[in-house]
Amino acid sequence: xxxxxxILQLQQGDQKAFARIYEMYSESTMGVIYNIVLDTHxxxxxxxxxxxxxxxxxxxxxxxxGRFFTWILNIARNAAxxxxxxxxxxxxxxxxxxxxxxxxxxxxxxxxxxxxxxxLRKFVKALEPLCIKxxxxxxxKGFTQAEASKKLEIPLGTIKxxxxxxxxxLRNSMGD
Amino acid sequence: MTAKxxxxxxxxxxxxxxxxxPEQNKSIHAAMRKYPEVKQEVEKIEATLxxxxxxxxxxxxxxxxxxxxxxxxxxxxxxxxxxxxxNWSAILGWAASxxxxxxxxxxxxxxxxxxxxxxxxxxxxxxxxxEIVSKEERLADTESLxxxxxxxxxxxxxxxGNAPVAPNAYAKVFYNENSNxxxxxxxxxxxxxxxxxxxxxxxxxxxxxxxxxxxxxxxxKDENKVFLLEDIPISEGFGITLEPTGGSETPTLEQxxxxxxx
Numbered sequence: 001x002x003x004x005x006x007i008l009q010l011q012q013g014d015q016k017a018f019a020r021i022y023e024m025y026s027e028s029t030m031g032v033i034y035n036i037v038l039d040t041h042x043x044x045x046x047x048x049x050x051x052x053x054x055x056x057x058x059x060x061x062x063x064x065x066g067r068f069f070t071w072i073l074n075i076a077r078n079a080a081x082x083x084x085x086x087x088x089x090x091x092x093x094x095x096x097x098x099x100x101x102x103x104x105x106x107x108x109x110x111x112x113x114x115x116x117x118x119x120l121r122k123f124v125k126a127l128e129p130l131c132i133k134x135x136x137x138x139x140x141k142g143f144t145q146a147e148a149s150k151k152l153e154i155p156l157g158t159i160k161x162x163x164x165x166x167x168x169x170l171r172n173s174m175g176d
Numbered sequence: 177m178t179a180k181x182x183x184x185x186x187x188x189x190x191x192x193x194x195x196x197x198p199e200q201n202k203s204i205h206a207a208m209r210k211y212p213e214v215k216q217e218v219e220k221i222e223a224t225l226x227x228x229x230x231x232x233x234x235x236x237x238x239x240x241x242x243x244x245x246x247x248x249x250x251x252x253x254x255x256x257x258x259x260x261x262x263n264w265s266a267i268l269g270w271a272a273s274x275x276x277x278x279x280x281x282x283x284x285x286x287x288x289x290x291x292x293x294x295x296x297x298x299x300x301x302x303x304x305x306x307e308i309v310s311k312e313e314r315l316a317d318t319e320s321l322x323x324x325x326x327x328x329x330x331x332x333x334x335x336x337g338n339a340p341v342a343p344n345a346y347a348k349v350f351y352n353e354n355s356n357x358x359x360x361x362x363x364x365x366x367x368x369x370x371x372x373x374x375x376x377x378x379x380x381x382x383x384x385x386x387x388x389x390x391x392x393x394x395x396x397k398d399e400n401k402v403f404l405l406e407d408i409p410i411s412e413g414f415g416i417t418l419e420p421t422g423g424s425e426t427p428t429l430e431q432x433x434x435x436x437x438x
Contacts, residue, residue, distance in 0.1 A: 002219070015249065022241055028226045031233030040234045047236065051244050066201050069222050070194040101232045124228075138193050139225060145195060160186035167189050171224050 002068055011058045018055055025069070026051070029076045035101055035140040036080035046083055050076045077142040100136035102127075126173060130154075131166030138163055179211035188214070192221045314399075321359070321402060329354045333414055335434035342366065342433045349414045351438070356408045362392060363401040365433060368418060374433070375423045376405060379413035381437065386415065391423045413437035 003024065009017035029050060034043040053075055061071050102124055124132070133152055137143040138159075149156040182188065182204070190196050191204045208215040324330070330350050337345035346364035351357075360376060368374055374395060377386040390405040392398075417424075418431040 002222075019241075022244070026236050026240070027233050028229035030236045031229030031231070034234055035229075035232055043234070044237060044240050047240055048244050048247070052248060055244075055248055064202060064205050065198065066194060066205075067192055067218070067222060069226060070192055074194050101228065104232045135228075138190070138195060140229075142194070145190070160190060164184075164186035164189050167221065167224065170228070171220065174224065174227070 002063075004063070007058075007061065007063075007068055010055075011061070021054070022051055025072055028069075029072055031101075032073060032076045032140055033080045035104060035136075036077065037084060038104075042083065043080075046076070046079050050079050053079070074142070077140075081142070100132055101140060102132050102136075124170070127166060127169060130162070131169065134159065134163050134166055135170075177207070179207070179213045182207050182211065182214045183217045188218050189221050192218060192225060317400075321400075324352075324359055325350055327352060331438060333436050333438055335414055335416065335436035337364075337434055338432045341431060345433045347416055347434045347436075349436070351408070351411065351414075353410070356406065358389065358405040358408050358414070360392075360403045360405060360414075361401065362395065362403060362416070365395075365401075365416065368392075368395060371421055372418050373421050373423065374416050375419045375427065376403075377415045377417065377427050378409055378411040379415055379435075379437070380410075381412045386427050388423060388425075388427075391419075411438070 003021070006017045006020055006024075010021055026047065030043060030047050033046045033050070034040065037043050037046065050072070054072060057075075061068060065071075105124055127135075130152070134148065137148045137151060138145070143151065145159045146156055149159050152159075154162070177185075187196065187200065187204060191201065196204070204214075204218070208218055329352050331353070333349040333351055335347040335349060337343050342365075344364075345366065348361040348364075350359040350361070358376075362374065365374060374392040375388055376390050376392065378389045379386055387409055389408055390403070392403055395401070413436060415427065415435040416433045417427040417429070418433060419428055
């Protein structure tokens, strides 16, 4: 469910609505940012910037152009990628696709736990390696189908279907 | 497209990723309004992805929200408030100083101008006063002269110009036998040349005896050209000659300007 009423209040400058939006979306947004920058401290800085932008640009969101979740996702991915490309991080050893969410799920013991991480870890691990790559690139890294097709060296026409099947598998294992 | 076709196309997943074109987004949005199943499917995809991201997120520090709040609301309110108050007092202060300085300059200039004006007026007053005094003096002179001329004992003697020397010259003598005085109106005489002076002579006729009765020393300076000569012997006529400065013992007849008899 998209919180249309809250979004409307946010757009009218309601600070309480903004606080509720933060509660609802901060963690997933942090996840997306962290998947790109792989640095907790830096990710928190970017998270602040993203929510400041959400407050300031709330007017520009229009439900006919897409989901509110997607709107935030775009802001977060762009902010994180911009930060990585910015001068300060140009020489950083961090590589955009050296890690994916599976590594994060496996490596990090500090992950937040709104849901059962251990359970999710199990389901994610059960995914085909290619599924992990497809979801990682399209969702977390914001690749286009064409970019993903080139990167993974699979035909452009199969990306969409494969992605759907992968997500479907994930949903099923998560008990959706 | 049917709802099923939408759901199976794989576009709904890409829609949530934000990987579709604006046109495709519009068409999905329309389909979501048209088919509740499509909307439900999109929401399920979104929930899954949200959960996936949440589970790969490190814990978000509680300070993060405080920092966002501070940056957006508290600091802004504080800076706006303090900015305004300091700006106001600073602006007022500067404005007041500028007004004060301009005012002081204006007063200073005004004061100087008034002082100058006062000095000018005082000078003017002084000049007017002097003029009045001199006019009064001249009026008194003129009145006393008029009184003298009106005296019944006065004899008026015309001294016409001596044709060979000064045909256009003339003079008038107001002779008072009782007081032995002569008032000579010499306005009709030309200015004497440098180093020369008019000498006035009293004449006795039989035999012709000239007696000097005075020099018109300050002829040039005197404005009304009326001269008072005193201790006049009994006279039957008067003559005026031009002599070297200091006068002569006897008149130089070649320089006889005017002459007349009673």
